Amino acid sequence: MIEQYDANKIERKWQKIWIDKNAFTAKNDSKKPKYYYLIEFPYPSGAGLHVGHLRSYVALDSMARVKRMQGYNVLYPIGWDAFGLPAEQYAIKNHIYPADAVKQNIATFKKQIKTVGISFDWDREINTTDPEYYKWTQWQFLQFYKHNMAYKDKKEINWCPSCKIGLSNEESSGGVCERCGGKVEKRLKEQWMLRMRDYAEILLKGLDKTEFIDRVKNAQIEWIGRSEGATIDFSIKGRDSKITVFTTRPDTIFGATFLVVSPENKFILENIDVVTNQDEVKKYQKKASEKSDIERTDVTLEKTGVMLNGIVAINPVSGKEMPIYVGDYVLNDYGTGAIMAVPAHDERDYEFARKHDLEIVPVIKGGDIEKSAYEGDGEHINSEFLNGLNQADAIAKMLQYLEENHIGGKKINYRLQDWVFSRQRFWGEPIPMVYCEKCGWVPVPEDELPVKLPKVAAYEPTDDGESPLARIKDWVNTTCPKCGGEARRETDTMPNWAGSSWYWLRYMDPHNKETFASEKAMKYWNMVDYYNGGMEHAARHLLYARFWNNFLHNQGLVPFPEPFKKRVAHGMILGPDGLKMSKSKGNVINPDNVIKKVGADALRCYEMFIGDYKEDAAWTDNGLYGCKRFLDKVWNFQNKLNDSDGYTKELEVLINQTIKKVTKDINSMKYNTAVSSLMILANAYEKQKSITRKDFRTLIHLLNPICPHITEELNEVCKLGKALYESEWPKYDEKKIEQADKNIAVQVNGKLRGLIVVPSDLSENEIITLAKEEVNKYLLGKTIKKTIYVQGRIVNIVVG
RNA sequence: GGCCGAGUGGCGGAAUUGGUAUACGCGUUCGACUUAAAAUCGAAUGGGGAAACUCGUACGGGUUCAAGUCCCGUCUCGGCUACCA
Numbered sequence A: 001m002i003e004q005y006d007a008n009k010i011e012r013k014w015q016k017i018w019i020d021k022n023a024f025t026a027k028n029d030s031k032k033p034k035y036y037y038l039i040e041f042p043y044p045s046g047a048g049l050h051v052g053h054l055r056s057y058v059a060l061d062s063m064a065r066v067k068r069m070q071g072y073n074v075l076y077p078i079g080w081d082a083f084g085l086p087a088e089q090y091a092i093k094n095h096i097y098p099a100d101a102v103k104q105n106i107a108t109f110k111k112q113i114k115t116v117g118i119s120f121d122w123d124r125e126i127n128t129t130d131p132e133y134y135k136w137t138q139w140q141f142l143q144f145y146k147h148n149m150a151y152k153d154k155k156e157i158n159w160c161p162s163c164k165i166g167l168s169n170e171e172s173s174g175g176v177c178e179r180c181g182g183k184v185e186k187r188l189k190e191q192w193m194l195r196m197r198d199y200a201e202i203l204l205k206g207l208d209k210t211e212f213i214d215r216v217k218n219a220q221i222e223w224i225g226r227s228e229g230a231t232i233d234f235s236i237k238g239r240d241s242k243i244t245v246f247t248t249r250p251d252t253i254f255g256a257t258f259l260v261v262s263p264e265n266k267f268i269l270e271n272i273d274v275v276t277n278q279d280e281v282k283k284y285q286k287k288a289s290e291k292s293d294i295e296r297t298d299v300t301l302e303k304t305g306v307m308l309n310g311i312v313a314i315n316p317v318s319g320k321e322m323p324i325y326v327g328d329y330v331l332n333d334y335g336t337g338a339i340m341a342v343p344a345h346d347e348r349d350y351e352f353a354r355k356h357d358l359e360i361v362p363v364i365k366g367g368d369i370e371k372s373a374y375e376g377d378g379e380h381i382n383s384e385f386l387n388g389l390n391q392a393d394a395i396a397k398m399l400q401y402l403e404e405n406h407i408g409g410k411k412i413n414y415r416l417q418d419w420v421f422s423r424q425r426f427w428g429e430p431i432p433m434v435y436c437e438k439c440g441w442v443p444v445p446e447d448e449l450p451v452k453l454p455k456v457a458a459y460e461p462t463d464d465g466e467s468p469l470a471r472i473k474d475w476v477n478t479t480c481p482k483c484g485g486e487a488r489r490e491t492d493t494m495p496n497w498a499g500s501s502w503y504w505l506r507y508m509d510p511h512n513k514e515t516f517a518s519e520k521a522m523k524y525w526n527m528v529d530y531y532n533g534g535m536e537h538a539a540r541h542l543l544y545a546r547f548w549n550n551f552l553h554n555q556g557l558v559p560f561p562e563p564f565k566k567r568v569a570h571g572m573i574l575g576p577d578g579l580k581m582s583k584s585k586g587n588v589i590n591p592d593n594v595i596k597k598v599g600a601d602a603l604r605c606y607e608m609f610i611g612d613y614k615e616d617a618a619w620t621d622n623g624l625y626g627c628k629r630f631l632d633k634v635w636n637f638q639n640k641l642n643d644s645d646g647y648t649k650e651l652e653v654l655i656n657q658t659i660k661k662v663t664k665d666i667n668s669m670k671y672n673t674a675v676s677s678l679m680i681l682a683n684a685y686e687k688q689k690s691i692t693r694k695d696f697r698t699l700i701h702l703l704n705p706i707c708p709h710i711t712e713e714l715n716e717v718c719k720l721g722k723a724l725y726e727s728e729w730p731k732y733d734e735k736k737i738e739q740a741d742k743n744i745a746v747q748v749n750g751k752l753r754g755l756i757v758v759p760s761d762l763s764e765n766e767i768i769t770l771a772k773e774e775v776n777k778y779l780l781g782k783t784i785k786k787t788i789y790v791q792g793r794i795v796n797i798v799v800g
Numbered sequence B: 001g002g003c004c005g006a007g008u009g010g011c012g013g014a015a016u017u018g019g020u021a022u023a024c025g026c027g028u029u030c031g032a033c034u035u036a037a038a039a040u041c042g043a044a045u046g047g048g049g050a051a052a053c054u055c056g057u058a059c060g061g062g063u064u065c066a067a068g069u070c071c072c073g074u075c076u077c078g079g080c081u082a083c084c085a
Helices: A007-020 A051-069 A085-093 A098-116 A131-146 A170-175 A197-209 A214-224 A250-255 A266-274 A278-290 A347-356 A391-404 A503-507 A519-525 A540-554 A591-598 A600-609 A621-640 A649-667 A671-687 A693-703 A708-717 A764-774
Strands: A034-039 A073-075 A150-160 A165-167 A185-194 A226-236 A242-247 A258-261 A306-314 A321-326 A338-341 A408-414 A433-436 A440-443 A477-479 A486-489 A530-533 A567-569 A741-748 A751-759 A784-790 A794-799
Touching: A007 A098, A007 A591, A007 A600, A007 A708, A034 A051, A034 A503, A034 A519, A051 A073, A051 A098, A051 A530, A051 A591, A051 A600, A051 A649, A085 A098, A098 A591, A098 A600, A131 A150, A131 A440, A131 A540, A197 A214, A197 A226, A197 A408, A197 A540, A214 A540, A214 A567, A226 A250, A226 A391, A242 A250, A242 A258, A242 A338, A242 A408, A250 A391, A258 A347, A266 A278, A266 A306, A278 A306, A278 A321, A338 A347, A391 A408, A503 A540, A591 A600, A591 A621, A600 A621, A600 A671, A600 A708, A621 A671, A621 A693, A621 A708, A649 A671, A649 A693, A671 A693, A693 A708, A741 A764, A751 A764, A764 A784, A764 A794
Parallel strands: A034 A073, A034 A530, A258 A321, A530 A567, A741 A794
Antiparallel strands: A150 A165, A150 A185, A226 A242, A226 A306, A226 A408, A258 A338, A306 A321, A433 A440, A433 A486, A477 A486, A741 A751, A784 A794
8 A cells, every 4th residue: 555645745855855965066176067057046025936936947957957867067056136126115115124124035935945846056045135245246346447347427317206216228118117117207317337338249249159049149139239330420511510420321421411419419519609599499408308218219209309590511422501400309329319311211301301391312213202211222313423333332432432531431339338337225235436525436445345235224215316325424424445534435336237247156156255256166167058037137137247247257357258158038927817927916826825735746847837938828727737647647656566677568669768858858948748758658657557667767767857756755665776866867778769660651642541550670662562552442543653651651642 | 110939629738840730738528436526547529521521730822742840922919129320
């Protein structure tokens, strides 16, 4: 009589054994080949662990477990990304200190993750809010500063009046605050910036060193936004001033009939003295600044603008005079903040020209004036020395002309902006800088790091836009590290992207007190082999992380430029209603309840079986129970064991096939078909009167990476051998994969008409003869034109 | 508007990469066990048709002995991004 399957009891037992035996501890001095799996470390929110988190943890867990059994030294770590707004807001709401809130939340997450039996190396657990960790985040910031990669700039920032915080472009895309969804305003503020733009080309080229999945790679390319074009200088009639424009089509310059500058362009201020309609212009500028980004970038809105009266530009190629407009459809942050308008071939310029009754000169033959002819490649017209040329030749010739005449030249422009690195909040890494009236900005000496956050009662954000730290005089007032005089600390903190921009390095050597990670450890572990994350982080986090790593590499601090070899993305788990899980919709599945009901193994199995890992999938309890039933079936195989050696003859082929398939599927993220093939194998066992111990051991061994607890227990209870986690991963015999008898489909004119079963050593001719007999009635009175035989699969007889 | 995905039974999804479409799971129906139900086990399950057959992978064409898979065009849905010059 076998014991009943008590999932919770078994799971607790094995989780303890793994910890006690250090089963999943990675070693920094191993002779084994290394493999580094990384999941995006979670944000320990108050809501607790989500079944969506688990999907990726289990997926990489199954890979990591297979790799260990295949003899690799596997690093599969976890930590906590705990700075930033959600933790701060949670703390404010619950009237607790953020660090305490974080501590609580981490404890909850940790407890939950442990009940799932993920094979994380807990000895390497890290926490971005631990001073021992953020000491190095600060230290690395100082390296940016020392290499002139960090600078302070008065910048118009996106200000969220509701969250009382400055937001990066990335966090306020569409003019809406990412956190609260409210409207974003503009404010001018001195901010620390990192020169990420300087790394645009490196970040683009670096992608060649990676194997990111295409959609992730594309997100990176799009975000960097490289475009080849030219700058052209337009002089101002009668003044020592100019407007430089960026264009991807310098060859259309003969069709440029006016210029448009952005409302923020400093050209306006420099020339405002000769502008005769100053009031109108200033009014327009003010109105534009009050517009939110969402209004500003709404394509459907009319293109507005006012002319700068009393001032004209000269087309440097044709010599023609051109009016200059201020228009907010031109963005100050992109290119030079000024464009030459070619209304015949650009929709936006066309709309603007029609509205202001401006000249429209076509310069490309066959171009549709109503549409952008930039897509086509017509012959140039009305373009003097470019007439008759195609696009490529005309661009080349124009670039040459611009360079020879010193009025411009080739220019590569990037959409990527420098990184706004300041936040006016409490719960972040203090930026380790001190301001002294005499010496200016002075970095905190490295041996004084970390600059710790003070323990205070009030950390709510303020209305004046200053960080809450600014009110804590004891903390703010300090001495200048350079001259010893009175000085003030920087009160802005780092964005929550900072701590996650280098955490994979700390995992390699998490307890190092001398440095953020030793060179030896970094050389050993090297690039992360497999990085899993959501698509929502495929642009920003990944870009910041790559930028940071590339920078450290360039300073000789990290041995490899690119941090991640492979970046994959998982799909979301949706609620039973097919919608994204959310508290307000009440469709959230709590993993704790699931585990209580059916156990962690069934949960893990279902998360892998639910569908294609890369795609979203909706949760169903019935699907979960299906997986539970499968595990019950496996459990009951204990009753079927016989005393024979080796594999059961009838099962041998299928077992070998299954070893091959499961190994391949887990390694290529096809977890759903891996589970399915194990179900098929179990169904075959079920049909046997009895099975051998080896049959059973192979099944549970293959199932172990996905359902590690029940399989270890069965292995132990049935005395099948060493613990599975200490055993070598099963190998298959290629010779045994081929079936003795083969099913061959017989088609007539491509339609399935019969099926024959043949021994695998039968010759092609014999098979064709059998096939013809099988479908004889379809051949009567017809002539056979052709017979196609596909090895071991199909015979297709073509008749006329 | 741009880029990237996707479209297969009642449902989640398979399909050796051009070779037996719908594996596996769910659901449903029938049967066994039971006083009964649950659980479990067995059988059936794309549509039409009594059957022979026939129609079927969003839609319309094409290539091929053979198309869910390749090519051309169209539609729908999802994601990212967006006045990027």
